[in-house]
Amino acid sequence: MKNFKLHGVVLLLVIIAELIGIHKFQLGVGVVVLLPMLYALIFGIFLAPKFLKVVNKVDMQDAGSLLGITLMLLMARYGTLVGPTLPKIISASPALILQEFGNLGTIFLGVPLAMYFGLKRETIGAAHSIAREPNVALIGERYGLDSAEGRGVMGVYISGTVFGTIFFGLMASMAAAYLPFHPYALAMASGVGSASMMTAAVGSLSAMYPQMSDQLVAFGAASNMLSGLDGLYMAIWVALPLTERMYKHIYKFKYGAYPTGEDAAK
Amino acid sequence: MKTYNMLETLIILVIVGIMSLIGNTIGSKNGFVEAIPGLLILIAIALVGIAMGKYLPGGIPGVAYVVTLGCILTYPGVPGADFINACMKKVGFLALCTPILAYAGVSIGKDLDAFAHSGWRIVVLSCVIFVGTYLGSAVIAQVILKYLGQI
Incomplete structure (x- = not known):
């Protein structure tokens, strides 16, 4: 709860994701819709120690419990x-x-x-x-x-x-x-x-x-x-x-x- | 799993509410200030529902109380329903999803190996699950409609 770094990081993700906005494109017979929540999810995953190393184990655990x-x-x-x-x-x-x-x-x-x-x-x-x-x-x-x-x-x-x-x-x-x-x-x-x-x-x-x-x-x-x-x-x-x-x-x-x-x- | 007391729960709801408010302002045409009443109402519904799940007997999960409270308060004719509905129009459903999925993304980083391990299986499974719910419902609807003579 008091992990301010985590909340700050998430806020940044939200702002970036919402700025990108909704995108739709035609794929074959259907339409694929990309939503801000999807970007937020993917960017969030890439912050992991395996990739960008922005968040650590405690941050990840706190995020899960929240x-x-x-x-x-x-x-x-x-x-x-x-x-x-x-x-x-x-x-x-x-x-x-x-x-x-x-x-x-x-x-x-x-x-x-x-x-x-x-x-x-x-x-x-x-x-x-x-x-x-x-x-x-x-x-x-x-x-x-x-x-x-x-x-x-x-x-x-x-x-x-x-x-x-x-x-x-x-x-x-x-x-x-x-x-x-x-x-x-x-x-x-x-x-x-x-x-x-x-x-x-x-x-x-x-x-x-x-x-x-x-x-x-x-x-x-x-x-x-x-x-x-x-x-x-x-x-x-x-x-x-x-x-x-x-x-x-x-x-x-x-x-x-x-x-x-x-x-x-x- | 870590559990939170009611004060901590309220603080978390407020933090996520502020994030949703910011996301809602950027991602939709709704103004920052005009979405505040709606978010305050949502925080109140969530908090009361969680408390009911925690303290009422019967072991009914808080999520059931939260959804039910939201339904009752916006049921046409219930006092105040029109006001709440008007407030809610300013708070997008998708804007509320974005911070949650951001937390989910950060949290998934921890289980990346487990996700990678079950990845393609879950995708195949998802397709089968979609087919299951669709055909299950179609079979029942077909039988009943036929029985009622509506098709």
Whole structure:
């Protein structure tokens, strides 16, 4: 907290990153968006003793332990984004509400793959959700972002921030072209709790079905609002416990015994 | 993990608030002074939410209280909601992300080897996770819409 050098360094990073500003460019069929937070992250990494040697071990540890609290300010803003949309969310159709449980699909695909890759506690952070801001805040509060779980959630968060938009745009067009889904179902699925990912997915669908465009955008936006509201509660009470259980059983299957010590749930 | 008492928490929130304020002024068209009320409200919501998570029984994480408080205070019709919404318009969501990711970047320097070790795996895993949530939701929506006769 009293590490003034750290705060000074971070302030400089913020100023530089914001001065560079947002940049967008076309890549193939999608748009890649570079945000100030991404520059701040990358420049921050390059200050490490391995590269520029601006920060030392204590600075890095202090930064890690502060992260959980800094995220709360963002979460307060997040709540104020969701609040005004609540009346619309409450009037959503049953299809919109029930498809929210589909977001748990990440666990059934993600946990086995993560553990096949040899990840251990990273799995919990990485595979319990698509790792948007509330999930990062939750993992940060429960395990600390400088833990293995924290590395997992940060890894997926960063991947999503860098290429999530383009990936969702592509995935929506592929699903519409090759899978037997109605465009309405795909539009509802697009709302995963990230406005940019949803916009990219719905944008692709609208381009393919221009006559349905208004309806697709409405479903996408409503579903995204819903995910923004239920994502955190679902993570706390359903997704994280489910991920822990699957982790435990796959761990036993793979390593022959239930996880203990560092690998066990905390 | 190091824990902070409420006074330390407040000081950290204020430090990050000031940084967000500066970033918000540079990166958006919002003025420095007009964003101050919004940031003060955010600091208050965060502080109360963290305290509730810490002291209320039930083991519900502070983050859940923080988000819920933010929702309630801005719900249309709640006294003061219009004022808070107007204040919030001056505080960009992205401007709040920048200082956090700067701290995250500095902190990641410590675990660079661990990140490098799991790097490509996490990227592949991320793609599979995105596919999982998308197809999971699409299957359910398709079944329900069909059942309701809406498609």
